[in-house]
Structure formats: C-alpha cells, structure tokens
Amino acid sequence: MITDKISYSRLVVELLQSTFMTVLRPTSGAIDNVISQMRSIGLGALPTASLIAVAAGFILALVLEIQLSQIGKVEIVPSLLWIILTEQVVPVGVALIFAGRSVSAVTAELGSMQVSEEIKALFTMGIDVVPYLLVPRFLGFQIMLPMVTLVGIYASLLGGWLLCGIVLRMGIADYIYYAFDGASFWSVMIALAKSTLFGFLVATIAFYKGLNVRNGSREISEATTQSVVGAVIVVTMADAVVTSLQLV
Amino acid sequence: MNKASTIAKAESELPPSPELVAPVLEVINVTKTFPNGRTVLNGISFEVLPEETFVILGGSGCGKSTLLNILIGVLGATAGQIRIFGEDLRSLRGARLKAVHVRCGMLFQSGALIESLSLVENIHLPLREHYRGMDPEVLFETARLKLRMVGLEEHATKRPSGISGGMKKRVALARALALDPDLVFADEPTSGLDPVSTREIDEMFIRLTRRIGAAAVVVTHDISSFFRIAHRAVMLGGERDGDLQGQVIMQGCPEDFRASRHPAVRRFFGSGESETPDRNK
Numbered sequence: 001m002i003t004d005k006i007s008y009s010r011l012v013v014e015l016l017q018s019t020f021m022t023v024l025r026p027t028s029g030a031i032d033n034v035i036s037q038m039r040s041i042g043l044g045a046l047p048t049a050s051l052i053a054v055a056a057g058f059i060l061a062l063v064l065e066i067q068l069s070q071i072g073k074v075e076i077v078p079s080l081l082w083i084i085l086t087e088q089v090v091p092v093g094v095a096l097i098f099a100g101r102s103v104s105a106v107t108a109e110l111g112s113m114q115v116s117e118e119i120k121a122l123f124t125m126g127i128d129v130v131p132y133l134l135v136p137r138f139l140g141f142q143i144m145l146p147m148v149t150l151v152g153i154y155a156s157l158l159g160g161w162l163l164c165g166i167v168l169r170m171g172i173a174d175y176i177y178y179a180f181d182g183a184s185f186w187s188v189m190i191a192l193a194k195s196t197l198f199g200f201l202v203a204t205i206a207f208y209k210g211l212n213v214r215n216g217s218r219e220i221s222e223a224t225t226q227s228v229v230g231a232v233i234v235v236t237m238a239d240a241v242v243t244s245l246q247l248v
Numbered sequence: 249m250n251k252a253s254t255i256a257k258a259e260s261e262l263p264p265s266p267e268l269v270a271p272v273l274e275v276i277n278v279t280k281t282f283p284n285g286r287t288v289l290n291g292i293s294f295e296v297l298p299e300e301t302f303v304i305l306g307g308s309g310c311g312k313s314t315l316l317n318i319l320i321g322v323l324g325a326t327a328g329q330i331r332i333f334g335e336d337l338r339s340l341r342g343a344r345l346k347a348v349h350v351r352c353g354m355l356f357q358s359g360a361l362i363e364s365l366s367l368v369e370n371i372h373l374p375l376r377e378h379y380r381g382m383d384p385e386v387l388f389e390t391a392r393l394k395l396r397m398v399g400l401e402e403h404a405t406k407r408p409s410g411i412s413g414g415m416k417k418r419v420a421l422a423r424a425l426a427l428d429p430d431l432v433f434a435d436e437p438t439s440g441l442d443p444v445s446t447r448e449i450d451e452m453f454i455r456l457t458r459r460i461g462a463a464a465v466v467v468t469h470d471i472s473s474f475f476r477i478a479h480r481a482v483m484l485g486g487e488r489d490g491d492l493q494g495q496v497i498m499q500g501c502p503e504d505f506r507a508s509r510h511p512a513v514r515r516f517f518g519s520g521e522s523e524t525p526d527r528n529k
Contacts (some may be wrong), residue, residue, distance in 0.1 A: 028384075029376055113363075121360035124320050124433075125374040125423075126349035132377070 005212045012204055018131040019138055033136035034143075041102045041137065042144020046151060049097050053152040056089055057081065057159025065167055074168055078175050079182035081160040086187040087194075090152040092239050095198035098145055099231035103206040106137055107227040110210025111220035119211070129211075138203050145199035146192045153191060194242055201238060202231040270334060271295035272431050272463045273302075273319070278328035280314055288314050290494045292328070294482045298430070301457065301464045303478040305505075307486030307516060311494045312467045315484070316435050319465065320354055321345065333430070350378055353424030353462070355434040355453075359416035361408035361423070368395055368404040371423045378427060394422040398452060414445040418452065425456055432457050434466045438473050450476045471517060478502050485512060 022030050064077045110133070113119050122129055157179060164170040170178075209227035213219045273296040280289040288311035296302040306312050317323040319330060321337055330337040332348055340348055361370050372391035379387060395401050398418040400411075408416055417437060424432055437453060438446040450473050457464045468474060474481060482499045485492030489512045497512045498505065505513060 027380060116363070117356050117358055117360035118362050120322055121354065121356060121362070123322065124349055124352065124354035125377070125427075126346040127374065127377050128346075 005214075006208070008204070008208050011208055011211070014130045015134055015138055015204065015207070018128070018135050022131055022135045022139075030131070030136065033132075034139045037136040037140030038144050041098075041106070041140035042148055045094075045097055045101050045144070045148055048101065049094050049148050049152050050155040052093060052097065053085075053090055053155035054159035054162070056093060057085060057156035057161075058163050059159075060084060060089065060156075061160040061163035062167075065163065075178055076182075077164060077168070078160065078170075078179035081157065082179045082183045083187065085156040085160070086153050086183075086191050088239070088243070090156050091149050091191045091194040091198065092235060094145065094149045094152045094195060095202060095235045096232060098141070098148075098199075099202050099228055099235060102141070103202045103231045104224050104228050106203070106206040107210040107224045108220055110207065111213035111223050112217075114211065114213045115216060115220065134207050137207070141199040141203035142196060145202075146195040149191055149195040150188075153188070190246070194239065197238060197242065198235050201234045205230045205234060269298055271331075272298050272333055273465065274329075274331040275315075275319070276329040276331070278315070278318060278325045278330065280311065280318060280323070281326045287326075288494050289318075289325075289484075292482075292484070292494075292496055294496070294499060296431070296463050296465055298463050299458070299461050300479040301454070301466060301477050303474050303481035304465065304467045304484065305469065305474060305481050305516070306484035306497075307469060307488060309493065310484040310486035310489075312469075312484060313435060316433060316465070316467050320352070320433055321349075350427055351430045353427065353429035353432040355417070355420050355424040355432065355437050357436040357439055359408065359413075359420040361416060361419055363408055366405050366407060367400060367411070367419050368392055370408070370419060371395055371426050374423065374426045391426065394426055395419070397425075397456060398422045414441050414449065417441070417449055421449070421453060421456065425460060425462070428460045429462055432462050432464045434464060436468055436470075437466060438468065438470050443472075446470065446473060447476070453477060474505075475502050481505065483513060483516065486516075488512075488515065 061077055061081055064080055065074055068074050068077060068080075110119075113133075119129055119133070122132060160179075161170075161172060161175045164175050165172070206227050209223040209230070213223045275292055275294050278289055278292045279287065281287040288309075292315060294302070304312050304315060314323065318325050319332075319337075321340070324338070333351060335344070335348065337348075361367070362373065365373065368388070368391050371394050372388055375387040375390055376384070392401060392404060395404055398421055400415060400418055400422075403411060403415065408419070411419070421437070424434070434453065438449050441449060453464070453466075454477055464477075466473075466477060478501070480499070480501050483497045483505070485495050485497050487493060489497065492512060498508060498510055500508075505517065508514070
C-alpha cells in the first residue's frame, strides 16, 4: 500500500476486517474521526442534495402531470412520484452527488497524502493506515449516504407537492393521501439498501484510486477524474442490476 | 576538528565500542534491483551501534533514499538481510513489525506532517495510537513538551501549511522523537534550508537524540552536516562513480573521510568544499 500498488480485492478485504474490528471495539479517537468524516463527507452534501431533490421532484411531477392529464389520471401523480423518486431517482441521484463531491475530495486527499509521504509517515509510526484513515471515511459514506438519501426522498416529494399544489391546486393533505395510497414502506427500505450499496462502491473506488497515486500532482488529478467517472458508471450499473433483480 | 563538530562531540558521550554491544541495526549484503532491471544498491553492508549517529553519504543516484526505504520496511531488498534490534526485518509482520516501528522514529525530508492535524496533534498522534489506556490530557501535555523541546510551543495550534520549511523539520523531529525511540532514521534533514537553519537543525538533532540515548541513521549529501553530526558513516557510489554506483565506496569516521585519498571520496568532498565548516569559519 505504501510503495506497491494495492489490488481492489485486497483493499476491500482489509477494509471490511478493520471496519468490523472498529465497530466491535470503538475507541474515543475512532468515534471522533468517524463524526468528523460524517460531517465532511455527508453533511456538506445535504444542501446540494436537498435542492436538487426538490427540483427533480418538481420536474418529474410536471412531466407526469402533462402526460397523465391527457388521460384524466392526474390524481395518481403523487403515488407515481413516490415510487419513481423513492426507489430510483433519489438513491441514484444522491450517490451521483456524492461521486462528484465526496469521492473526488477523498481521492484527492488520499492521493496528496501519498505524494507528501504522510501515509508513509503513518506506517513508520506503527499506525495502521486502514483503521486510521480508511475506516472513518468508509463509515462516513456508509452512514451519510443513506441519511442524505432519506432527506432527499422527502425533499423530492416536497418538490412534487410544489407542482401539484400550484398547477393541480392539490392541498397538502390530498397530496399526502394520494402519495401514500400506493406507497409501501418496502420502497424506503429498497432505497436505503441501494444507497448503502452505492456508499460501499463509491467509497472503495475513492480509496483504491487515491491510495494508488504515486508520482506527483498530475497523477492526483488523473486519479480524481478516474474515481469520479468510475463511481458514476458503477452506481448506474449497480442500480440497473439491483432493479433487474427486484423484478426476478 | 572544526568548532561545530567539537561542540557536537563534546555534548555526546562516544558510542560504545563495537566489541561490547550488539548493533541496533545490521545491514548485510543488501542488493536492490528494480523490476526494470536497474540495480541501485549492490552488496551494501554496515552496522549501527546504540547511541551512535551513522550517516549514509553519497551523491545523486547512489541509492541513499532507496536504502533508507528498505531500512524502514517500506521497500523490500532483492537480496541480503536487514536485522533491526536483532530481528530479521523481512520476517516481521503485523504486531511484531509495529513493535519495531514503535522503537524507531523517522524524520522525512519533506517533514510529512499530517496536513489535517495541528502541530501539537501531529506529535500527539503516535502517542495516542500507542498509549491508548493513558489519560489524553497527559498525552497532550507530553506532545506540548516535545514541541517545546524544538522551540515551537507557541505555534502548537497552527497547521503544517502555515509554517516555514525549517519549522516543519523541527516539528517532524519532535514527532520522530515522540515515543522516545531507540533508533531514529532521518532523510536529508537539512535539505532546502539556509546555513543558519541547517546548523540549528543539526544541533537540535544531536542534542535531542543523544538526550534520549537513541542511535540515528541519517541520509545526507550535505558535507557540513556530516562533519557536525556523524560518529561514523558509509559512502555509496553515485552516478559519477561508474561501476561503483550503488556500492560501498568507504566506511569510517569523519576523520577517515577527511584523510581519504580515494578519488570518489576526494571528488565528493571536493564538490562540497565550500560548504565545509572549515571554509565557513
């Protein structure tokens, strides 16, 4: 990991082992690190994710209203919004926001720590890089991505209501009634499961690319670009696979 | 002997005689060949005794930094053996390797301070990680004390990006000595510093390592530093030394190097003549 390039599979095995040990026997220093990472990885993404979710809900509601008004079924707009936003749009959208914001930041941070010999310094101090550096960031992704997704779901439904309220003159009580009419708590669980999976994927891609930087700032920028592009592709593909499995 | 060297030597006790003590570090016939087929180190052997300052000298491309990376366990040797505190470095894994690292300090050329931590937190980090049961306040006070030893206590809350290169080296020295190691490695501790800062770092390095009774392995090409800090040294052949590149050219005490008639040694010391303390007087 310090001089030899680490393989993705070895990284994942070491990360899962260390995360398990940290969760079993947390120290005060580890808890402080996790809270700090939750703040920088997730909390900062919350305003952006909420704003985009409101806009996505509004736009989707507008499209649905235009189409469904032609067949006189506008009252099912809220329940369609619930299904589409909760299970598909928001988990993927939030994961993509994390890919653009937090994955790039973590890759660049780890890459520059490699270049400036900070990771080598940790090794020579007898400090394990995986539990000290990676586990807090990993837990930051694993905790904050589902939490931001949950907030995003409600923000997007709020965006949908803004459209339904303005165009369809639908009151909030009616909106909630129609939205929850066809709603299932299972949809929220699917959203949270998906975002946990996406959190795992984007975090490990960021770590893999960041730790394998060796030579200078040019390689940092290349690794950052590769990790963002890789995270976007992997999230989209994983969503397609999980959605397909739901139908089986 | 020049004045600075005399001060340094007077401050220390001479290292113990080789016949009386076991070396803290033994480098036995170490060779390093990179995957591209280039051999950068060829049959390097030396040993470092407790409490002595051992310098690895050489010009560009002689493999000093590669050798240091092998000594700290970051790189593996292609052939040969490193014994550290009597244990074969190659056989050490996990907790045993960590135990050896706790007995060693490392001062990096760039400082390698953790940018996300303040100066005092940088020194606190190894203490926190290795003395988990202890009162955090006691550990923080110890870190502040180490920072005071290098004269930077008033900058404790600053980030590494907010201080000068010389100050970074001093903090890095305090961090390297945080766990009171038995062996300190230093990679070009004075590179990029002006002569006054170089002298300060050298004298601080000598004073602090000898106060805790640590042996030191210092990689440098700075001749003035070499004469100030070294008890003994090994010189490796560089790019200009032809077939001797990556091999031991000479081993001995500073006086031996001064008296040597070996053309590579003369060339190396001649190139840095303007930097020697004698000329600076």
